[in-house]
Amino acid sequence: MGKLTLFDKIWDSHVVKSIEGGPDVLYIDQQYIHEVTSPQAFNGLRARGIPVFRPGKTLATADHNIPTTDQDKPIRDQLSRNQVAALAENCKAFGIEYFGLNHQKNGIVHVIGPELGYTRPGMTIVCGDSHTSTHGAFGAIAFGIGTSEVEMVLATQCILQPKPKKMRITVNGSLRKGVTAKDVIMYIISQISTSGATGYFVEYAGPVISSLSMEGRMTICNMSIEMGARGGLIAPDEVTFRYFKELPSVPEGFDWNSMILNWKELKSDPDAGFDRELTFNGDLIKPMITFGTNPGMGIAIDDSIPVPEDVAGDDNASFRKALDYMGFVPGMKLIGHPVDYIFLGSCTNGRIEDLRAFARLVRGRKKSPNVTALIVPGSKAVERQAIEEGIDKILSNAGFELRQPGCSSCLAMNDDKIPAGKYAVSTSNRNFEGRQGPGARTLLASPLTAAAAAITGKITDPREFID
Amino acid sequence: MPKEKLNILESRCVPLPLENVDTDQIIPARFLSATSREGFGENLFRDWRYDKTGNLKPDFILNNPAYSGKILVAGKNFGSGSSREHAVWAVYDYGFRAVVSSFFADIFRNNALNNGLLPVIVPEKFLQDLLSMVQKNPETIVRIDVQNQTITVPASGQSHFFEINPYKKECLIKGLDDIDYLLGLKDLIASFESEKNR
Numbered sequence: 001m002g003k004l005t006l007f008d009k010i011w012d013s014h015v016v017k018s019i020e021g022g023p024d025v026l027y028i029d030q031q032y033i034h035e036v037t038s039p040q041a042f043n044g045l046r047a048r049g050i051p052v053f054r055p056g057k058t059l060a061t062a063d064h065n066i067p068t069t070d071q072d073k074p075i076r077d078q079l080s081r082n083q084v085a086a087l088a089e090n091c092k093a094f095g096i097e098y099f100g101l102n103h104q105k106n107g108i109v110h111v112i113g114p115e116l117g118y119t120r121p122g123m124t125i126v127c128g129d130s131h132t133s134t135h136g137a138f139g140a141i142a143f144g145i146g147t148s149e150v151e152m153v154l155a156t157q158c159i160l161q162p163k164p165k166k167m168r169i170t171v172n173g174s175l176r177k178g179v180t181a182k183d184v185i186m187y188i189i190s191q192i193s194t195s196g197a198t199g200y201f202v203e204y205a206g207p208v209i210s211s212l213s214m215e216g217r218m219t220i221c222n223m224s225i226e227m228g229a230r231g232g233l234i235a236p237d238e239v240t241f242r243y244f245k246e247l248p249s250v251p252e253g254f255d256w257n258s259m260i261l262n263w264k265e266l267k268s269d270p271d272a273g274f275d276r277e278l279t280f281n282g283d284l285i286k287p288m289i290t291f292g293t294n295p296g297m298g299i300a301i302d303d304s305i306p307v308p309e310d311v312a313g314d315d316n317a318s319f320r321k322a323l324d325y326m327g328f329v330p331g332m333k334l335i336g337h338p339v340d341y342i343f344l345g346s347c348t349n350g351r352i353e354d355l356r357a358f359a360r361l362v363r364g365r366k367k368s369p370n371v372t373a374l375i376v377p378g379s380k381a382v383e384r385q386a387i388e389e390g391i392d393k394i395l396s397n398a399g400f401e402l403r404q405p406g407c408s409s410c411l412a413m414n415d416d417k418i419p420a421g422k423y424a425v426s427t428s429n430r431n432f433e434g435r436q437g438p439g440a441r442t443l444l445a446s447p448l449t450a451a452a453a454a455i456t457g458k459i460t461d462p463r464e465f466i467d
Numbered sequence: 468m469p470k471e472k473l474n475i476l477e478s479r480c481v482p483l484p485l486e487n488v489d490t491d492q493i494i495p496a497r498f499l500s501a502t503s504r505e506g507f508g509e510n511l512f513r514d515w516r517y518d519k520t521g522n523l524k525p526d527f528i529l530n531n532p533a534y535s536g537k538i539l540v541a542g543k544n545f546g547s548g549s550s551r552e553h554a555v556w557a558v559y560d561y562g563f564r565a566v567v568s569s570f571f572a573d574i575f576r577n578n579a580l581n582n583g584l585l586p587v588i589v590p591e592k593f594l595q596d597l598l599s600m601v602q603k604n605p606e607t608i609v610r611i612d613v614q615n616q617t618i619t620v621p622a623s624g625q626s627h628f629f630e631i632n633p634y635k636k637e638c639l640i641k642g643l644d645d646i647d648y649l650l651g652l653k654d655l656i657a658s659f660e661s662e663k664n665r
Contacts, residue, residue: 016659017652022634025652027659037551039502048468050650065500079500086502130550130574146552146578147504148645156649158656162632164573194487195544198573228547230573294487294547318486318542411496411549420519432491432548434514 005272007201010141014124023160029123031058031153032109035087037128041151042090054157055095063108065413068403107379107405110134110347117250121236121263131347133224136233137217139266143231164230165275167200171208173282178463181216182446185223186288186298194296198228208282214243215353222348226295235267290431290444292322304333334459341424342454343374346410349427350378352385354447359394361451367399368457376408412437425453470583472642476611479536482601489548494557508560533605537564546575559584569594580635589627
């Protein structure tokens with residue numbers, strides 16, 4: 001007794017069978033699907049002539065490949081239109097609940113899952129999207145899978161999966177003014193690199209994590225994959241329980257009073273065995289920004305870009321290639337560098353709290369004329385709430401426009417592309433070459449840092465705007 | 468459904484000595500709108516391989532006629548980033564059957580194994596030696612033996628025993644499929660559900 005991690009407890013209770021020397025057959029409580037990574041899985045079911053085993057345990061949304069304007073009109077791009085239509089047809093044919101474009105519950109898969117109460121503590125959750133780790137904020141095992149695995153879950157509600165190792169990351173202290181959850185996770189990734197947690201499932205703990213809202217915790221868990229982790233999770237607590245009590249809509253048969261009793265058991269034992277433990281001091285974290293082409297290449301916003309000789313873990317060729325792509329040189333400071341675009345949104349920072357933070361900073365100010373802004377709510381519910389709270393008015397008074405929900409410029413499958421060579425301060429999760437459009441130069445940062453850049457037209461320390 | 472079997476692979480290699488090659492480089496998102504698994508090889512490494520107007524970039528390794536083969540040798544942390552299986556389909560569709568690196572991103576590795584593409588993990592030193600050897604001599608042959616879990620470079624005599632879990636090894640050698648295996652467990656899964664009230 002008393003040596004298990006939260007991860008062990010959830011994982012072990014979902015193992016249907018262990019294969020000798022091989023993976024576990026893991027039962028999945030909830031699957032989410034979207035238009036991009038599911039069509040080939042449905043084709044597979046058709047080729048085998050088999051049904052979806054438990055259609056009630058999969059939920060579908062269209063988010064990756066949709067426009068963020070004129071959503072009431074047909075999608076212009078034919079391939080995108082076909083892909084979204086294929087999802088609708090597949091859901092109908094196989095009996096899966098689908099929140100398509102214009103549905104009042106539509107939105108980014110990792111935003112709607114939690115806000116509609118489908119994601120709950122203690123669950124196993126998968127989706128054909130690496131940012132499925134987001135749902136770990138609720139004390140669930142949630143991770144991204146490939147399309148072959150989507151087909152496995154559709155066919156049998158199970159997946160074959162080797163059990164990852166376990167890491168705990170504790171963030172002590174407290175956060176300084178202008179430092180957000182996004183900065184915390186970007187700081188951790190900058191410290192351990194983009195592959196520092198590969199092979200591990202991470203539990204986040206400590207006073208800084210406990211102090212975060214559910215939105216902030218989702219931002220942290222969301223980017224677990226950016227340090228290579230299979231996923232990240234946070235033990236549920238009073239903040240988690242309050243989130244469920246305040247949910248405006250919940251799935252049928254949802255009885256949180258009885259659930260909450262079980263959820264209170266969901267924590268790592270005091271002397272639980274982790275394969276690796278890391279501790280960081282939250283007091284030292286400043287607003288962060290990336291300068292390169294992977295999320296591990298991040299610095300405090302007032303720091304200088306490192307010189308290659310000082311960079312451990314990255315070889316010089318890759319480091320120099322990244323700086324060439326970005327148009328930066330070693331040792332330079334980013335503060336004051338011109339910015340062409342800002343993007344607020346995505347499953348990392350497209351929730352109401354992110355829009356509120358952005359609006360608070362730009363309120364009573366004006367967007368820089370040099371900046372094109374893409375402000376994209378994570379879901380229809382976030383969009384509605386932003387309008388109810390008057391955030392849309394604050395934004396339009398400052399020269400911004402609220403678009404319609406979707407993944408948008410995070411991966412730029414739709415028209416929301418950053419042009420080649422342009423600099424975008426983006427609240428999304430990846431700064432890979434061409435991620436936001438061929439040749440686009442992405443600087444990852446928090447909603448506050450994006451707001452500061454939108455106002456000044458330059459990379460700006462958001463603390464200048466915060467009393 | 469049966470898949471292509473893989474046991475012995477003897478081939479020349481294509482060297483890609485870059486670290487953290489992410490899935491957006493392997494197959495950019497704008498090519499993910501297809502609803503089938505075929506044809507992604509055409510856009511493998513699209514923005515490194517072609518310029519803005521669609522012409523081949525002569526300095527990229529895939530466009531160098533000296534290099535060919537069924538084995539891609541890449542720097543550490545290959546396949547990081549998104550879960551898109553399209554990245555594996557692109558590598559496979561182009562004609563590769565194995566990727567050799569010192570480190571793979573987890574999801575890419577799972578996806579590869581589910582599609583008969585073998586990820587071979589070798590020590591950093593082995594990788595660097597192999598990369599420089601192939602760069603010097605594009606005709607270098609590498610032999611991969613799945614049954615015996617070895618990767619050998621006959622010209623240098625270097626050999627390494629690589630890890631692969633026994634279940635996946637059997638799937639590769641026999642061309643077996645996870646879904647067929649799981650479908651065989653349906654009764655067990657159903658009784659798990661009623662037992663655990665799921």
